[in-house]
Amino acid sequence: MDMTTTIDDKTSKALGPLPAGHPAVRKGKVGVLLLNLGTPDGTDTKSMRRYLREFLSDPRVIEMPKLLWYPILHGIVLNTRPRKSGDNYKKIWNTERDESPLRTYTRSQAEKLAEALRDLPDVIVEWGMRYGNPSTADAVEKLMAQGCERIVMFPLYPQFSATTTATASDQLFRALMKIRAMPSVRTVPAYYDEPVYIEALARSIEQHLAGLDFEPEVILASYHGIPKPYFEKGDPYHCHCVKTTRLLRERLGMSDKKLITTFQSRFGAQEWLQPYTDKTVERLAKEGVKSIAIVNPGFSVDCIETLEEIAGENAEIFHHAGGKNFSHIPCLNDSAEGMAVIEAIARRELMGWV
Template sequence: MTTKNPWRPASIEDRMTPTIGILLINLGTPDATDPASIKRYLKEFLSDPRVIEKRGLLWWTLLNGIIIPRRVKKSGRAYRLIWNEAADESPLRTITRAQAEKIGEAFGGDPRIMTIWAMRYGAPSIYEGIQGLANAGCDKVLVFPLYPQYSAATTASAMDEVFSVLKEMRWQPSIRVVPPYFDEPTYIETLAEHITRHEQTLRWKPELCLASFHGLPVSFIEKGDPYQAQCETTIAHLRAKLGRESKTMPLVYQSRSRRAIWLDPDMEETLANLASDGVRNLTVVAPGFAADCIETLEEIEMRAKNVFTQAGGENFSYIPCLNDCTKSVEMLCHVIQRELSGWCCQTNSN
């Protein structure tokens, strides 16, 4: 049976149809908080060989027989704590949609450009995102994995899926990929301003600001993953911009798993130690996340706060991700516009 080719070059008569697609990609989210939805999401996520490199019959038995069943209840409870009840979706989906819409508005003066968003795991899928751009007539696609720091477990996984979709298509678009923006000056400047504004709203003075990045097994770094070096570069630039030292802006890693040796220092251990050492007031920022999600809203804002206060800390404030605030959208548009050089274009963000 012949299938319709979704990709088609724009004709002269169709020249006002979008020809450039911007595909924003974030990690993913379950569709709901019920056990079936959580299980479906976890299975897709934990079955990715970029995330869990162990393979074989033993691993699959452990994954499906022990690991996923144990995580379903815990993850469901965590998602329910942060769920956007009004929209009946996770905050990550709400925010990523808003980012795409506002970026689309910024490029709204150019009818050739279309912005769409997708999730690596869950819906909307990368396949749906690419199909949407194809159906709109886009013959050039800029893929933007929304991870400031590169890791094979995030950026590479997203691109694996992009190319997996494209390899099934007879006629393909031209593809560009936005590189990691861990040392992008506008990203550092936007983060620094965001931290300063948040801390100025507090009725107490933070003694230090903890910069928490998602953890990664040490084995990934030993195999050549640049993630740790890029996290350290980001925090070095951020400290310099804010005029802070490592002792007043420590770098930590979160989401450690017990089944491997992970990057140190651990966020929760550091918080407990700081409180025990007499630190009473601090803020926490998560520079590795482009949008708030379960790792920031539940793990940091709720769980980490409890760890700190139970160990003797008094004032704790989580600094939200840049999300879809005006400065964040302007920064993302700046990066996009640079990567679209030669294809177009001007934004309406000025």
């Protein structure tokens, strides 16, 4: 029976008889929507400007009155930053697919999750971005077209922040506001202290270190930073990051001198969460530390902030300041360990719906 043009018996009984000429109805499915931050469509200035405009116009990302921020954004930032950002993206661009690694990995995560959930025939997996393409609205539309009456929204951010997780929820509900027959929705909570997540990180670190020809004296757990005022207003992000590192230390049997928390990717003049990753890398090298490694527990997949900023810029900073051995530990990405995390949490959040 062709499900694209007919209604199955179970759904038909629930709906009752339909009037003549009623359009085909597909119902009874549950969607799992993986959402990541976002990506430009290309490295050219126009694509970068479009992406940065959407990203930096989000009031949860930049908490400044529009009257103050928009002249800076449109008068300075969008006229200077796109070219520089585009050049940085070119260094890590997936030229085979002509897309960013973040898009490549997020798509793969969705495909692998769909395969892992094949025992749940009523579950459909889609993926989207908060900023850029494929958009959250497009992903929701695809799920609705396939008969999803319920959606589990899975923001791919282990630690909660209003600048990331909350913006994903905002965008999802903006899309739902335009849908008359709106589906029921669940949102996956932050999973920074989930045992399956800590175990996956620990194993990935152990495997990576086992393949090095040196032993790092210090390992930095580097998280994307947020402005300090956001933390002071109650954003739990800092606490989530610190706990992630503590749990990792306990699992790996490392001291607080061996595995330390730092914060990267600050933007603008105001103070952000400290200690800063780049300043710490420079300080360690100047103090005589010759070997370090950096892991990024707050990123579900490798992206511009990990591949270019950490593996590129920070490696250069370390070597320039006198360091010798530097290694970036890849994100979980679509590895077996990373997929174990996503699958376990998705199955838990689907309970009661499938």
